[in-house]
Amino acid sequence: MKNIIIGIVCAAGVLASAQSWLVRVPLTDQDLDPLFNQNLRIVAQIDNSALVLAAPAEVRAGWDVLDTDAERGTFYLALLLEPDLDLSPHGDILIREGQNVLIRLRPGGLDGLMAERVMLKKVFLRPIVRQSRAPAPAMRADPVIQEIVNLVSADSILNAVRRLQNFQTRYSTYDSCRAAANWIASRFLAYGCDTVYLQTHTSGHAPNVVAVKRGALYPDDIYGVICGHFDSYSYSGQNFAPGADDNASGTVAAIEAARVMKDYEFEFSCRYLAFSGEEFGLYGSEYYAGQAYGNGDSILGVFNGDMIAYADHWPESLEVMTRVSNPPCEPLADFFIACADTYTTLLTHKQLTSNWQPSDNQSFLDYGYPALMHIEDFYPINPYYHYPGDTIGAGYNNNAFCTEATKAEIAALATLVRPYAAAAEEPAGPPARPSGIQLEVTPNPFITDIRFTIHDSRSMDKELSLKIYDASGRLIRSFVLPTTYSLLPTVVWSGTDQTGNAVPAGVYFIRFEAPGLTAVRTVVKTR
Numbered sequence: 346m347k348n349i350i351i352g353i354v355c356a357a358g359v360l361a362s363a364q365s366w367l368v369r370v371p372l373t374d375q376d377l378d379p380l381f382n383q384n385l386r387i388v389a390q391i392d393n394s395a396l397v398l399a400a401p402a403e404v405r406a407g408w409d410v411l412d413t414d415a416e417r418g419t420f421y422l423a424l425l426l427e428p429d430l431d432l433s434p435h436g437d438i439l440i441r442e443g444q445n446v447l448i449r450l451r452p453g454g455l456d457g458l459m460a461e462r463v464m465l466k467k468v469f470l471r472p473i474v475r476q477s478r479a480p481a482p483a484m485r486a487d488p489v490i491q492e493i494v495n496l497v498s499a500d501s502i503l504n505a506v507r508r509l510q511n512f513q514t515r516y517s518t519y520d521s522c523r524a525a526a527n528w529i530a531s532r533f534l535a536y537g538c539d540t541v542y543l544q545t546h547t548s549g550h551a552p553n554v555v556a557v558k559r560g561a562l563y564p565d566d567i568y569g570v571i572c573g574h575f576d577s578y579s580y581s582g583q584n585f586a587p588g589a590d591d592n593a594s595g596t597v598a599a600i601e602a603a604r605v606m607k608d609y610e611f612e613f614s615c616r617y618l619a620f621s622g623e624e625f626g627l628y629g630s631e632y633y634a635g636q637a638y639g640n641g642d643s644i645l646g647v648f649n650g651d652m653i654a655y656a657d658h659w660p661e662s663l664e665v666m667t668r669v670s671n672p673p674c675e676p677l678a679d680f681f682i683a684c685a686d687t688y689t690t691l692l693t694h695k696q697l698t699s700n701w702q703p704s705d706n707q708s709f710l711d712y713g714y715p716a717l718m719h720i721e722d723f724y725p726i727n728p729y730y731h732y733p734g735d736t737i738g739a740g741y742n743n744n745a746f747c748t749e750a751t752k753a754e755i756a757a758l759a760t761l762v763r764p765y766a767a768a769a770e771e772p773a774g775p776p777a778r779p780s781g782i783q784l785e786v787t788p789n790p791f792i793t794d795i796r797f798t799i800h801d802s803r804s805m806d807k808e809l810s811l812k813i814y815d816a817s818g819r820l821i822r823s824f825v826l827p828t829t830y831s832l833l834p835t836v837v838w839s840g841t842d843q844t845g846n847a848v849p850a851g852v853y854f855i856r857f858e859a860p861g862l863t864a865v866r867t868v869v870k871t872r
């Protein structure tokens with residue numbers, strides 16, 4: 346078993362009820378677990394604070410009530426790129442913690458807030474999803490991955506960036522941003538994606554672009570993601586916001602992925618995603634991730650490139666940023682770095698935080714999906730950031746760096762979804778089992794029942810165990826098996842957990858242990 350998969354937990358979604366208070370809860374050791382254990386509705390995390398929706402009776406001593414009618418407010422998290430910024434002209438400052446600000450916008454305050462030197466996320470008043478500890482996907486060197494990575498072309502990347510820059514502006518509510526969405530969709534179609542569609546998310550905004558390359562073995566709703574936002578912003582007016590580095594670069598990584606992976610098959614599906622509305626506070630990705638979660642999609646990992654083409658020194662290293670918990674993403678970061686190290690010359694630098702992430706990967710994290718952000722520097726030090734000078738040659742000043750970063754994202758994605766041909770070799774011929782025990786699993790994928798048959802070539806008593814885990818590594822079922830030779834077991838699992846409830850469609854791991862043998866099998870429950 347070469348790969349272990351991380352994915353989602355379907356926690357019971359609790360909707361924000363009317364007349365909730367928005368409350369700041371100080372955190373001990375940045376740990377949200379005690380709050381989850383009390384079934385509190387956590388909507389965001391800032392370093393040492395959780396933002397919680399609470400009924401008045403739930404509020405405890407030591408908590409700060411920020412708003413007693415949260416549903417009527419519009420709240421934004423802002424990361425200050427200059428320490429002394431005063432955001433108070435745009436609304437009420439509710440929290441100021443280091444470079445983090447929580448602001449309740451005054452009506453019409455968003456334009457002014459966007460014009461500040463800040464990175465933004467709208468606070469959506471829905472609880473974030475809890476995820477238990479996720480196992481790491483495993484890196485395994487594979488010549489097929491190197492072959493795919495070698496197809497990545499610096500010219501192809503530069504040409505696509507130039508095409509996006511030539512839209513003049515991709516401000517999310519402008520027609521030229523819609524035109525850019527159509528052009529991106531045309532690329533995905535040209536590169537043979539099985540499904541391409543525009544996804545409308547917020548009134549007045551250009552749509553997201555969603556492209557699907559279907560997996561050869563597993564259903565469509567289990568997939569890896571490469572993504573970037575394609576909308577842009579300029580402090581000098583929205584008619585010219587070329588956004589070459591921010592973020593034609595990350596968008597083109599997703600387009601290039603579709604191009605170089607087109608003639609290969611993978612076990613799992615890939616999704617190439619381009620988001621709009623990011624500059625307004627992660628609108629497009631919030632919608633996408635919420636839909637994915639609602640549909641029960643299993644997302645194996647998300648690679649989100651946002652500004653990957655500016656080098657302020659050489660060699661530049663790519664920041665690999667994510668959260669340390671909720672969900673725990675360090676395993677995915679290490680997996681990405683191992684892929685980058687194996688298949689590219691890219692230097693990387695891991696940055697883990699308990700703070701919110703100021704790009705589209707945060708939307709996935711909020712729904713419990715493991716997700717990384719890739720950026721040239723953090724905090725951003727590109728002097729052309731959100732200026733008309735963000736063009737090829739200025740804000741986008743290093744195509745070689747962008748090419749290596751793109752290669753690393755593609756290597757990680759292709760490894761995550763597993764080249765099909767390489768995987769097909771595994772079951773060919775019965776592998777040597779030192780114990781003489783074999784586990785047969787059929788059918789897989791399954792809809793209701795799956796059968797595990799244990800074959801044993803020798804007659805002896807054995808201690809056997811068969812345990813079923815969900816994609817996040819949580820134990821779902823555990824079977825006690827007869828251990829005498831005369832009762833060699835066939836176990837039928839009807840897709841229910843220990844309490845008899847049906848588990849959702851998705852990926853599950855079967856761990857079978859016998860003396861001298863530990864076998865892990867991936868099984869897929871479909872709908």
Ligand SMILES: [Zn+2]
Nearest residue numbers: 591592651652
């Ligand atoms: Zn950006």
